[in-house]
Amino acid sequence: MDFVRHAIRAIGVCAIKFENAKEESVALLLDLIDSKINYVVQEAIIVTKDIIRTYPNQFEYTIPTLCSALSSLDQPEAKAALIWVVGEYAARIENTTALIENFCETYMDEPDSVQLQLLTSAVKAFLQHKVASTQGVVQRVLQKASTSENPDVRDRAFIYWRLLSSDSAYVSDVVL
Numbered sequence: 699m700d701f702v703r704h705a706i707r708a709i710g711v712c713a714i715k716f717e718n719a720k721e722e723s724v725a726l727l728l729d730l731i732d733s734k735i736n737y738v739v740q741e742a743i744i745v746t747k748d749i750i751r752t753y754p755n756q757f758e759y760t761i762p763t764l765c766s767a768l769s770s771l772d773q774p775e776a777k778a779a780l781i782w783v784v785g786e787y788a789a790r791i792e793n794t795t796a797l798i799e800n801f802c803e804t805y806m807d808e809p810d811s812v813q814l815q816l817l818t819s820a821v822k823a824f825l826q827h828k829v830a831s832t833q834g835v836v837q838r839v840l841q842k843a844s845t846s847e848n849p850d851v852r853d854r855a856f857i858y859w860r861l862l863s864s865d866s867a868y869v870s871d872v873v874l
Contacts, residue, residue: 699737702738702741703737703741706727706741706742706745709723709727709745710723710727710745710746710749713749713752714748714749714752720749720753720756723749724746724749724760727742727745727746727749727760728742728746728760728763730742731746731763731764731767732763734770736770736772737773739767739770739771739776740770740771740772740773740775740776741776743764743767743771743779743780744775744776744779746760746779747779747780747782750783750786758787758790761783761787761790764780764783765783765791765797767780768780768797768800774809774811774812775811777801777808777812777815778811778812778814778815781798781801781812781815781819782818782819784797784798784823785815785818785819785820785822785823786819788819788822788823788826788827788832789826789827794823794827794832795823795831795832795835798816798819798820798823798835798839799835801816802816802838802839802842805839805842805843806842806846810848810850813846813848813851814850814851816839817839817840817851817854817855817858818854818873820832820836820840821836821840821873822873822874823835823836824836824862825869825874826874836862839855840855840858840859840862843855844856844859858873861873
């Protein structure tokens with residue numbers, strides 16, 4: 699398994715370091731995600747997120763494939779990677795609210811890295827959609843995060859709550 703993980707990470711390194719290899723690398727990663735082998739899928743999602751961050755708005759077509767693997771994720775880094783994609787591209791994902799709600803149920807059981815990413819993604823989804831369903835989700839996440847035992851999670855929740863409570867036109871500039 700370690701060899702496979704290192705090989706998948708190497709695909710991502712090639713895509714990031716060699717721009718002419720990015721298309722083939724992403725196609726290969728999508729094939730790996732379609733393999734449905736749990737540890738392969740999770741590693742491929744992590745690497746794909748890194749490529750998407752490096753080349754913003756170039757690989758949006760990968761989002762449905764990434765989101766379809768949601769139910770198989772159990773590794774914190776993979777969950778956080780997928781949640782980042784959902785928050786970053788919330789305006790382009792039809793079921794953003796449902797995807798974030800999947801993690802709301804187990805929010806307090808998730809590792810800190812997943813909690814922090816879910817908090818940020820919920821706020822980003824709300825700012826991009828501004829509909830009642832995303833408002834309800836962001837309120838639930840903020841409520842849960844504000845009672846977290848981790849001071850980093852709790853403080854970030856309070857900061858977001860304060861930002862969203864203000865009438866400032868700059869909230870989107872700060873968060874997005």
